[in-house]
Amino acid sequence: MLVNGQAQNFLPIGDRAVQYGDGLFETVKIKARTPLFWDRHLTRLRASCKRLQIPCDFQLLEAEVSQVLSSIESHDQCSHILKIIVTRGSGGRGYTPPPIVSATRIVQLHSFPDGYARNAIDGIQAQHCRHPVSRNSALAGMKHLNRLDQVMASMELTETASEGLMCDDAEHLIEGIKTNVFAVLDGKITTPALTEAGIAGIMRDVVLEHFSSHGRPVDVRPIHIGELSGASELFVCNSVLGVWPVVALATAGDNVSFPIGPVTREAQGLLSDTF
Amino acid sequence: MLVNGQAQNFLPIGDRAVQYGDGLFETVKIKARTPLFWDRHLTRLRASCKRLQIPCDFQLLEAEVSQVLSSIESHDQCSHILKIIVTRGSGGRGYTPPPIVSATRIVQLHSFPDGYARNAIDGIQAQHCRHPVSRNSALAGMKHLNRLDQVMASMELTETASEGLMCDDAEHLIEGIKTNVFAVLDGKITTPALTEAGIAGIMRDVVLEHFSSHGRPVDVRPIHIGELSGASELFVCNSVLGVWPVVALATAGDNVSFPIGPVTREAQGLLSDTF
Numbered sequence: 001m002l003v004n005g006q007a008q009n010f011l012p013i014g015d016r017a018v019q020y021g022d023g024l025f026e027t028v029k030i031k032a033r034t035p036l037f038w039d040r041h042l043t044r045l046r047a048s049c050k051r052l053q054i055p056c057d058f059q060l061l062e063a064e065v066s067q068v069l070s071s072i073e074s075h076d077q078c079s080h081i082l083k084i085i086v087t088r089g090s091g092g093r094g095y096t097p098p099p100i101v102s103a104t105r106i107v108q109l110h111s112f113p114d115g116y117a118r119n120a121i122d123g124i125q126a127q128h129c130r131h132p133v134s135r136n137s138a139l140a141g142m143k144h145l146n147r148l149d150q151v152m153a154s155m156e157l158t159e160t161a162s163e164g165l166m167c168d169d170a171e172h173l174i175e176g177i178k179t180n181v182f183a184v185l186d187g188k189i190t191t192p193a194l195t196e197a198g199i200a201g202i203m204r205d206v207v208l209e210h211f212s213s214h215g216r217p218v219d220v221r222p223i224h225i226g227e228l229s230g231a232s233e234l235f236v237c238n239s240v241l242g243v244w245p246v247v248a249l250a251t252a253g254d255n256v257s258f259p260i261g262p263v264t265r266e267a268q269g270l271l272s273d274t275f
Numbered sequence: 276m277l278v279n280g281q282a283q284n285f286l287p288i289g290d291r292a293v294q295y296g297d298g299l300f301e302t303v304k305i306k307a308r309t310p311l312f313w314d315r316h317l318t319r320l321r322a323s324c325k326r327l328q329i330p331c332d333f334q335l336l337e338a339e340v341s342q343v344l345s346s347i348e349s350h351d352q353c354s355h356i357l358k359i360i361v362t363r364g365s366g367g368r369g370y371t372p373p374p375i376v377s378a379t380r381i382v383q384l385h386s387f388p389d390g391y392a393r394n395a396i397d398g399i400q401a402q403h404c405r406h407p408v409s410r411n412s413a414l415a416g417m418k419h420l421n422r423l424d425q426v427m428a429s430m431e432l433t434e435t436a437s438e439g440l441m442c443d444d445a446e447h448l449i450e451g452i453k454t455n456v457f458a459v460l461d462g463k464i465t466t467p468a469l470t471e472a473g474i475a476g477i478m479r480d481v482v483l484e485h486f487s488s489h490g491r492p493v494d495v496r497p498i499h500i501g502e503l504s505g506a507s508e509l510f511v512c513n514s515v516l517g518v519w520p521v522v523a524l525a526t527a528g529d530n531v532s533f534p535i536g537p538v539t540r541e542a543q544g545l546l547s548d549t550f
Contacts, residue, residue, distance in 0.1 A: 001288065010285040011293055013276065013381060018286055018360070020422035021296025052423075053430060085293070088426070093388070095422065095429040095452055106288060113368070134411035137444065139423060146421035147295035147370065148327075148414060151363070154370040155328060169412065169471075177370055196444075 002064045002107045014090040015104055016097070021145040023087030023104070024048045029240045030080040030109070033072045035065070037239050040202045041084075048142040049086060049103075056086045056103045064107045071109065079112035081240055085145070116241050119162055120268060123247035123260050126176070126236065127161035128225060129153035130252075133174045133197040141200040153177050161250065163236050165225070168197050173223045179236035179244070180204035182218070184263050185227055190219040202239040210270050229254065233261035243268045277339045277382045289365040290379055291372070296420040298362030298379075299323045304515045305355040305384070308347045310340070312514050315477045316359075323417040324361060324378075331361045331378045339382045346384065354387035356515055360420070391516050394437055395543060398520035398535050401451070401511065402436035403500060403527065404428035408449045408472040416475040425452050436525065438511050440500070443472050448498045454511035454519070455479035457493070459538050460502055465494040477514040485545050504529065508536035518543045 001009050016022035026045050029036045042058065049056045065082065072080065085106040091098035131152040139146070153164050154177050164177045173192050175181060180201040182191045189211055194200050211218050228234060234246040245260040245268075276284050291297035301320050304311045317333065324331045340357065347355065360381040366373035406427040414421070428439050429452050439452045448467050450456060455476040457466045464486055469475050486493050503509060509521040520535040520543075 003288070009288050011288055013278070013284050013286050013360075013383070015293075016426070017296075018290075018292050019300075019420070020426050021292075021420055022423060022426050025294075052427070085288075095425040096432070097426065097430065108288070131413050132411055134409040134414065134421075135444065136407055136409040136424065138406050138427065139409065144423055145294070145296055146409075146423045148297060148419055148421045149411065150370040151291070151295050151297050151372065152327070152413065155372065157371070169410065 001109070002068055002105075004105055005060065005064055011104065011106070012090055015087055016089060016092070017085065017087035017104065017145055020095065021147070023054065023085055023145045024052065025086070025143055025145060026084045027240055028082040028084070030069065030072070030082050032077050033069050033074070035069070035082060037202050037206070040205065041239070044143070044200075044202065045084070045086065048144070051142060052088075052144070054086060054088050054103050055101055056105065061086070061105050061107070064105060068107045068109050081110040081112060083108045083110060087145070119244045120242055123245035124162035124236075125160050125248040125250065126163045126165055126246045127157055128249065128251040129156045129164040129166050129177070131156060131166070132169045133166045135168050135196050137196050140197050141194055143199050150177050158250070163244070163246075165249070167225050171225050173225050173228065174198040176236045179238045179241070181234070181236050182207060182263075182267070183223065183228055183231040184233040184261065185223070185231055187232070188219050189216060189263055190221065190223060192223050193220050201237065203237040203242065206270070207237060207243075207267050210267070225251070229256050231258060233264050234258045235264045235267060237267065242271050276384070277343055277380075279380055280335065280339055286379065286381070287365055290362055291364060291367070292360065292362035292379070292420055295370065296422070298329065298360055298420045299327065300361070300418055300420060301359045302515055303357040303359070305344065305347070305357050307352050308344050308349070310344070310357060312477050312481070315480065316514070319418070319475075319477065320359070320361065323419070326417060327363075327419070329361060329363050329378050330376055331380065336361070336380050336382070339380060343382045343384050356385040356387060358383045358385060362420070394519045395517055398522035399437035399511075400435050400523040400525065401438045401440055401521045402432055402525045404431045404439040404441050404452070406431060406441070407444045408441045410443050410471045412471050415472050416469055418474050428452050433525070438519070438521070440524070442500050446500050448500050448503065449473040451511045454513045454516070456509070456511050457482060457538075457542070458498065458503055458506040459508040459536065460498070460506055462507070463494050464491060464538055465496065465498060467498050468495050476512065478512040478517065481545070482512060482518075482542050485542070500526070504531050506533060508539050509533045510539045510542060512542065517546050
């Protein structure tokens, strides 16, 4: 693990990530020492740094990522997860950042979780979580470090549920705890609008672009959670786990089953080279 | 500074405060080695730990606070600020906490900022910030570590503004960046309802209880930011700075002035023993 290029696994308590969750992160799938969707991750991180006005040195960050990846043995074909955190660094007067911000860059390598490949093949059970997603158009879309909502929702999950679906306070589906969600509704591929809440995921973009460029643009709109009971297909995705079909969804009073349909398999197929 | 009773000023990067802002904090005014409103701070922290399901050992925490306060010289009559952070500790699988949580307790002592006493006497200029407060009834009221909203709002402040007023996405006044807000509207003492957003401050409670027990219960209701232009008094408060009169408020197209009125002075007066 590297912190600003130094091998260390701790952070000053004055760092604004500790004090305020004042930063951003990316989780990147590594396959045979290569980061997947790397340009997209960098582009999103750059854009979010700009929105939050965090001045990050991307040349140093890329060098540090290379250094961490070089620690993987060259014959190692296993997948890993790279986690990058960029914080606004230390200092300032309370919430107000210091006049000159020196961002903190953290680059960590994790092993790849067991069971992810199995979930992609068999599909998963998902659960509707009651904890709502916070609503704020000024933060929507970004993968920032204020993630209490996801923590609270994950604590609701029963043992059989591999993912939880989260709504805003108006019961509009926003996202999975760690994924984005697509449903086929009335024959149309559909995904929630993320203008008010949620993370605009890399894999979500990949899926959106694929279907758009193949003449079947995805309907991006507010989706009431109740609409999912009528879905002919349901899947969740992110850039690390790829696409997981949802074969069963548990809600407060109901359990709904879904087949693994052609849209889901097509979304998975477009990733066959990388997953 | 103590971390779980040990003198150290760093935290493992795996701590969930770093990764997710998964924790709570309190800032306590210390006067002559004595924490003010200590029972109220403890009660709020206990209640929030319960809501977030963070198992904190309060006996150890109180002993650590005593230890940190004993580092203040006995003849030192200066004010200090004690900051307590309680996190959900390290570990877990992504957002999901580990089966057995070992919370992290951080106790820090800071010097008291210059200018706070002056602001209480002269009043301050405040500014309406455009960054909205996130809306989420499941997190409302708590002083949790997801504070990006406050950071972003504080970056809007001009040099003359000592505090920023924040609204939700419907332009309802919620709070100051680091304070709660009271206004006298149509002769009635009024403060925003915090059911959807905002921190339920200790000093806010003290003020609410005072006026309630003196036959003038405060009207706690949604307040549109536009209503403030008709206020006869406006003040902000928290348990560290006490009560600051707002004598001028800058909004997008307008500057409004307010006198320092009898309600504001009464709120300050009830604190004369401690501030």
